[in-house]
């Protein structure tokens with residue numbers, strides 16, 4: 001009898017423990033397909049290291065929108081162009097918040113606060129987003145073109161010199177990390193890193209931000225979903241180490257700006273304006289959040305797109321894209337130089353289409369940034385309650401064959417003759433919390449594409465092992481990272497006309513010398 005009681009108690013205890021760890025923040029949503037999973041882990045094991053691909057594969061059986069369990073979180077995944085449009089755009093006022101996740105919010109961000117893109121919606125987030133959106137709107141971005149002139153020129157010049165004018169293959173990644181980072185630093189602090197691509201501060205910021213992006217990932221941090229795993233100290237310690245390293249450069253940059261403001265030697269910049277504005281509604285913590293956003297947002301994303309286009313142009317099977325782009329540039333500017341004109345205007349439709357197709361083809365944030373609903377959302381006949389976490393499978397939506405003809409083919413032409421209306425892709429997300437830096441990013445990409453294609457013909461590297469991987473997901477060196485980090489590769493560059501290029505670079509140097 002005693003044995004039976006012990007056995008029954010043990011079974012009851014196991015049952016209660018499993019039930020306790022199996023509960024989800026939001027109960028099962030009736031009427032929405034649910035992917036069968038296992039206790040405690042839910043669907044985490046099935047999702048593995050490629051959430052975007054696995055979720056895309058489930059569409060056939062479960063439909064475009066389904067619920068998954070990731071540990072104790074219930075998440076609604078949307079995986080097609082139309083379903084994302086309905087939930088993110090039609091219901092944008094309901095889908096305006098962001099979830100908080102243990103590793104990023106409680107450990108990595110405990111000192112500098114959250115970026116705008118990781119902040120739940122409240123009055124402070126609204127003010128910060130408004131400040132960033134104003135500083136990044138179309139007219140403001142146009143006023144930053146001298147910075148883009150300087151940074152693209154510096155990077156192209158160093159790329160050219162390091163390749164010994166095209167004699168040796170080069171890895172383009174660090175040059176364009178500096179392009180994106182220096183642009184953001186100049187806008188935000190009026191400060192740029194003037195060392196070469198191996199500069200210590202540049203490398204430190206790139207390395208730390210890359211690691212932080214991994215801690216932000218929705219697919220890399222099981223401890224965010226399974227609270228028991230938080231007892232394991234090593235992951236927490238690693239995240240805390242990066243927080244300390246991040247604090248060093250963020251504090252240094254802000255202190256430099258503050259002392260320049262005090263001495264009257266500061267350059268016009270976003271944070272300088274806030275610091276000097278007696279009416280500014282932002283407190284110290286909010287200023288830090290904007291700084292953090294500006295340092296990380298462009299660095300995480302712009303280089304991935306830019307570098308992958310270079311990879312594609314260098315591949316023999318895409319030589320026609322390079323030819324068409326070069327011809328389009330020459331046709332638009334037969335006698336004047338596109339090198340300078342691209343700063344003032346965007347009048348080469350093929351290059352604008354190339355930018356869009358690059359953003360679609362390499363959706364550099366494949367699962368976008370997570371959202372939380374603040375009001376119920378109706379999808380078909382199902383009401384999804386407020387407080388639910390939503391993941392946009394932007395990769396699957398951007399490769400949705402019911403919306404894009406031949407989605408696996410890189411085809412800039414798909415964006416010619418379609419006008420400006422509608423969302424061209426979900427590379428920038430969508431709706432109320434869509435990327436606030438999209439105008440800036442578009443201009444950074446457009447100028448870089450025009451200048452690189454005008455200056456060089458890209459060719460395959462001499463060594464087979466240096467060849468790039470082009471597939472959107474396989475090209476990612478860390479598949480579980482939040483943002484794409486291209487695998488290392490090299491390219492060969494052939495200078496189209498050295499004299500002309502040197503003249504352009506000299507003219508840009510002259511025009512931007514006041515910014516150094």
Ligand code: HEM
Pocket residue numbers: 116117118119129132136184293294297298299301302305359364365368369370426427428429430431432433434435436437438440441
């Ligand atoms: C190619 C470059 C870029 C890509 C692909 C990109 C992509 C994204 C995506 C997917 C989101 C989430 C949107 C959503 O939830 O719907 C986002 C948010 C954001 N991005 Fe970008 N981004 C890029 C460049 C930039 C730049 C250069 C800046 C500013 C310097 C920036 C600032 C922001 C901000 C502030 C948010 C947060 C918006 C919010 O939560 O309200 N981004 N970005």
